[in-house]
Amino acid sequence: MANQQFIKQQTEQLAKRLGVAQEEIVDTISKLTKGKSNKQVVAIINELDMNKIIQLKTADILGGYIAAQ
Numbered sequence: 001m002a003n004q005q006f007i008k009q010q011t012e013q014l015a016k017r018l019g020v021a022q023e024e025i026v027d028t029i030s031k032l033t034k035g036k037s038n039k040q041v042v043a044i045i046n047e048l049d050m051n052k053i054i055q056l057k058t059a060d061i062l063g064g065y066i067a068a069q
Contacts, residue, residue, distance in 0.1 A: 017061045025057055 029048070033041040 014061065018058060021054075021057045021061060025053060 029045065033044055036044065
């Protein structure tokens with residue numbers, strides 16, 4: 001049962017940290033596109049490598065989670 005509790009705690013921590021990373025990414029994109037037209041926002045977002053941004057932003061989070069296992 002202790003292992004299940006540990007897994008639950010680790011999962012909750014991971015979810016919380018990923019949520020914070022997601023908020024930071026959205027906040028940064030919002031600042032980057034502030035004052036732009038919808039067409040400009042779409043163009044900017046299309047130019048972003050979102051997979052790479054997410055990977056870089058969450059690498060330490062996922063690495064720490066994997067190491068804890």
